[in-house]
Amino acid sequence: IPEEGEYEPNIKDAKPVISPDKLKFGAEKLYKVTNIVDENTLELDTGLKVRFFGVNIKRDELSRLLAYLNEYVKGKQIFLEFDQYSRPESEIVPAYVFLKNRIFINKELVRQGLANVQIGNFKYKSTFIKVVGD
Structure with missing residues (x-):
């Protein structure tokens, strides 16, 4: 029984889905991509795993996609942007991924x-639809 003024959480053993030490804030928000886990997931220098949000990878383009990610993304510095509609359901965080030079x-x-x-609502949907027609 907690003493008066002590906090006792209503949900026992609650913990964040993502460990806060894997996230970077402020001036140090750049991450380095250390591994291409699969066609949709990057592993970063903090151990954070990120899934590309707002896109569905084409299965028939896997070899071209993995070649692109290995050449242009792996080993590079990136920053992340999160969407109000993206919610982590596991240790993998859905996010928009930008290279340090702002390539989206x-x-x-x-x-x-x-x-x-x-499909669905998200911040950059109209941006993505526009480039399909280009």
Whole structure:
């Protein structure tokens, strides 16, 4: 029984889905991509795993996609942007991925025909749809 003024959580053993030490904030928000886990998932220098949000990878373009990610993304510095509609359901965080030079990787995947635009609402949906027609 807690003493007066002590906090006792209503949900016992609650913990965040994502460990806070895997996230970077402020001036140190750049991550380095250390591994291409699979066609949709990057592993970062903090151990955080990120899934491309707003796109569905085309299964028939896997070899071209993996070649692109290995050449242009692996080993590079990136920053992440999160969407109000994206919620982590596991240790993998859905996010928009940008290279340090501001190239928007999720958009590039759609533009190059490596991914389709995801169904549903999200911040960059109109941006992705526009590049499909270009």
